[in-house]
Amino acid sequence: MNPQVWAWPHKTGLHLCSLLVTKPEESTYSVLSPSVWVSTDHDDIEKVAKAWGAQVHRRSPEVSKDSSSSLDTIQEFVRLNPEVDVICHIQATSPCLHPFHLKEALEMITKQGFTSVFSVVREHHFRWQEVKKGGSVATQPLNLDPSNRPRRQDWDGELCENGSFYIYTRAMIERGLQGGKWAYYEMLPEYSVDIDVDIDWPVAEQRVLRFGYFGLDKPEVYFPVCVVPLQ
């Protein structure tokens, strides 16, 4: 099962691509006409995507397997859409992404010359070496001195991909993401939701209510919240 799409009713059924059609203009890009695409191999998802105004890229069976990666699909897409110069891959599993995040990150490509920009969040995790289970071998600290442990406010933490978005130039996609000039875009933790396993759903629901993007107009009704009863 492809972890990117497990939550959807059809395997490998959906991911979101926001495609920004751009043309090089001297050393920088200018966005000519952004377009939004949904990549799917399923009729029902195609219908919903079109009803909401998105264009649809019908994924071929070759890039719709359980073992297919996002890169496989995006490579197919750019082959079929030669007018696209910059691709922003948005993951549906990160529902607190706002337009300003994408606008600022895209400018790092169009104005600062990076070839790949992706979202990260700052984590404060003390990591330890994995050892064989049940053995008597001691573990070792990887990023701390346990006898002189920094307080959170005295440690910058580490930057981790949060899976929200990845923006690439066409050239980066065509060469399989090798080389290039990579930059991260740091998102605040409140916007950084990643629905990965089932216990992430209640978290995401709470976060979307408070930090989600609802378009230019705010909705007039409360969203339903899943309250999990005691077992």
Place this chain on the structure above:
Amino acid sequence: MNPQVWAWPHKTGLHLCSLLVTKPEESTYSVLSPSVWVSTDHDDIEKVAKAWGAQVHRRSPEVSKDSSSSLDTIQEFVRLNPEVDVICHIQATSPCLHPFHLKEALEMITKQGFTSVFSVVREHHFRWQEVKKGGSVATQPLNLDPSNRPRRQDWDGELCENGSFYIYTRAMIERGLQGGKWAYYEMLPEYSVDIDVDIDWPVAEQRVLRFGYFGLDKPEVYFPVCVVPLQ
């Protein structure tokens, strides 16, 4: 502000120590009489702790400062309680800890000869090097090859402290956690809640309902759930 206790009404007011009074018996320990202590410098917290059957360690002002660490307090405690041989420091910010976690982890000290056992959770975070903000320097991947990104199910991830508990022998505390034989105890993600910043509260509330420990008898009432209204 001490990050361990920020959520409580009194700064440096509360942490939980579960103290297991043990005596060496040949090469292993056997638990003689476990005892539960609350360490605090505040009268109200002392009252609540005693009402719930815990013993109280009155922290001195020297180890109750904003800059005090948990280790400072535990070192004071073991000086004042020479009969204690093994100390289990439980953090109130991890409310899904169950007795079986502590029982299994303690046996790693009493039966397997480790001097320190602490809880971890498996994380799957792709980390990137931090670079100066606003600059044009590219970042570098630290634990992945972006052109050959592993799928989650093909990568074991990394073991990170989840802050739930730390168990030490007296000798480890006395020598300031230097040296010793360290082991981790892996907790499943559903039990691994760490209340660190305010947006963690709704997550913790959801998790406690489903994965918390309510003693031998389950409660008969639903816990209130905080539903955050739209701003």
